[in-house]
Amino acid sequence: MSIQIRDIEAGYVAGVPILKGVGVTVEDRSIVTVLGPNGSGKSTLLKSIMGFVSIWRGEVAVDGELVTRVPPHERTLAHSLGYVPQLDNVFGPLSVHENLEIGGARLSRSERRARTRELLRLYPRLEERSRARADSLSGGERQMLAIARALMTRPRHLLLDEPSAGLSPAAVEQLFGMLAEIREREDVTILVVEQNAAQSLAVSDRGLVMVTGEVALDGDAPTLLDDQRVSELYLGGVPDATPATASRGA
Numbered sequence: 001m002s003i004q005i006r007d008i009e010a011g012y013v014a015g016v017p018i019l020k021g022v023g024v025t026v027e028d029r030s031i032v033t034v035l036g037p038n039g040s041g042k043s044t045l046l047k048s049i050m051g052f053v054s055i056w057r058g059e060v061a062v063d064g065e066l067v068t069r070v071p072p073h074e075r076t077l078a079h080s081l082g083y084v085p086q087l088d089n090v091f092g093p094l095s096v097h098e099n100l101e102i103g104g105a106r107l108s109r110s111e112r113r114a115r116t117r118e119l120l121r122l123y124p125r126l127e128e129r130s131r132a133r134a135d136s137l138s139g140g141e142r143q144m145l146a147i148a149r150a151l152m153t154r155p156r157h158l159l160l161d162e163p164s165a166g167l168s169p170a171a172v173e174q175l176f177g178m179l180a181e182i183r184e185r186e187d188v189t190i191l192v193v194e195q196n197a198a199q200s201l202a203v204s205d206r207g208l209v210m211v212t213g214e215v216a217l218d219g220d221a222p223t224l225l226d227d228q229r230v231s232e233l234y235l236g237g238v239p240d241a242t243p244a245t246a247s248r249g250a
């Protein structure tokens with residue numbers, strides 16, 4: 001259930017590396033947050049695990065097996081990976097129910113039905129709207145659907161690209177609650193790219209900060225929350241956003 005990324009170089013155009021020697025270990029059943037400015041290579045990191053971008057150097061192992069041995073279109077099943085991209089992660093014209101079924105397209109009919117029912121029971125908000133078009137959902141419901149769809153095949157690893165982007169504060173809170181609860185219930189390892197540093201680190205074990213294709217900082221979540229550089233970049237320069245350093249009456 002672990003993901004090991006060892007010194008990878010990857011990019012879209014020959015001679016233009018976007019990831020320049022990135023190393024990350026995601027331990028079994030941990031949640032790891034990836035922070036970093038726009039364009040620093042966070043999405044590319046997730047895509048390199050999925051095989052949507054080619055790795056030129058280094059390697060990625062999932063549960064100790066090299067992903068590069070498996071063609072990209074088979075990786076999801078072969079390595080038990082669930083991936084929720086940053087944009088266009090649901091089929092808008094299709095219903096909630098249909099979106100879930102598509103997520104389970106490779107399951108047998110009976111498994112697909114059972115899993116769809118199970119996930120709708122777990123997410124009552126989706127169940128209420130199960131016949132509604134996905135593009136009629138609120139942002140929070142849509143992300144919930146995108147994640148639930150990725151869970152259809154019971155992946156042991158979940159890769160999420162900025163799931164809280166554009167959500168209301170209440171929906172953001174609900175989303176991180178959902179992640180923490182998924183880890184417990186599904187026994188899954190989660191690598192999540194986020195801009196909401198404080199909330200994401202709060203449910204994470206570790207975090208890292210990418211800058212121009214390299215890992216600039218890497219540490220356990222409480223340490224990163226306390227780190228001056230992280231708080232300046234992501235927490236509006238308010239180090240007392242964490243209980244550990246909170247000062248009363250400020």
Ligand SMILES: Nc1ncnc2c1ncn2[C@@H]1O[C@H](COP(=O)(O)OP(=O)(O)O)[C@@H](O)[C@H]1O
Nearest residue numbers: 012013018036037038039040041042043044045
């Ligand atoms: N499909 C693509 N083709 C060429 N360059 C790309 C492509 N996708 C992303 N890039 C470039 O790779 C760099 C990193 O992008 P990305 O991984 O999306 O960053 P982040 O997710 O951290 O914002 C950017 O300079 C971006 O322009």
Ligand SMILES: [Mg+2]
Nearest residue numbers: 042043044086
């Ligand atoms: Mg991105």
